[in-house]
Amino acid sequence: MTMDELFFFDGKPEELALYEALSERIAALGAYSALVRRTQISLKNRRVFACVSLLRVLPKRLLPPHDLVLSLGLPYPLDSPRIAVKAEARPGRWTHHIVLSSPSALDAELLDWIGQAYEFGNGL
Numbered sequence: 001m002t003m004d005e006l007f008f009f010d011g012k013p014e015e016l017a018l019y020e021a022l023s024e025r026i027a028a029l030g031a032y033s034a035l036v037r038r039t040q041i042s043l044k045n046r047r048v049f050a051c052v053s054l055l056r057v058l059p060k061r062l063l064p065p066h067d068l069v070l071s072l073g074l075p076y077p078l079d080s081p082r083i084a085v086k087a088e089a090r091p092g093r094w095t096h097h098i099v100l101s102s103p104s105a106l107d108a109e110l111l112d113w114i115g116q117a118y119e120f121g122n123g124l
Helices: 003-008 013-026 108-121
Strands: 033-037 040-044 048-053 068-074 083-090 095-099
Touching: 003 033, 003 048, 013 048, 013 068, 013 108, 048 108, 095 108
Parallel strands: none
Antiparallel strands: 033 040, 040 048, 048 068, 068 095, 083 095
């Protein structure tokens, strides 16, 4: 974990713990880099395959007190109630925003989607 990543979560220990758990699982897929920006952390191999942010994608009343938004890029839309928002960013690239609030959300289904996004980002 870089200092930039730690600084991104300054004052948000619950969100940092969730990001760390997510990062461990993504690292099992293979090499990637994390580019920290003002509003998000972009995860990329050949291209950006996922982003993590603290932005709200749903009304505050519908969100848990501590959450992360995981955004995945895929070549097709996912159909699941877990997807808070999805949009076709450009032809052939769908962005899916998923609200994560605990490590238990990092289940097999989510890890499969992350793996698909990782492969899509790698151009496989």
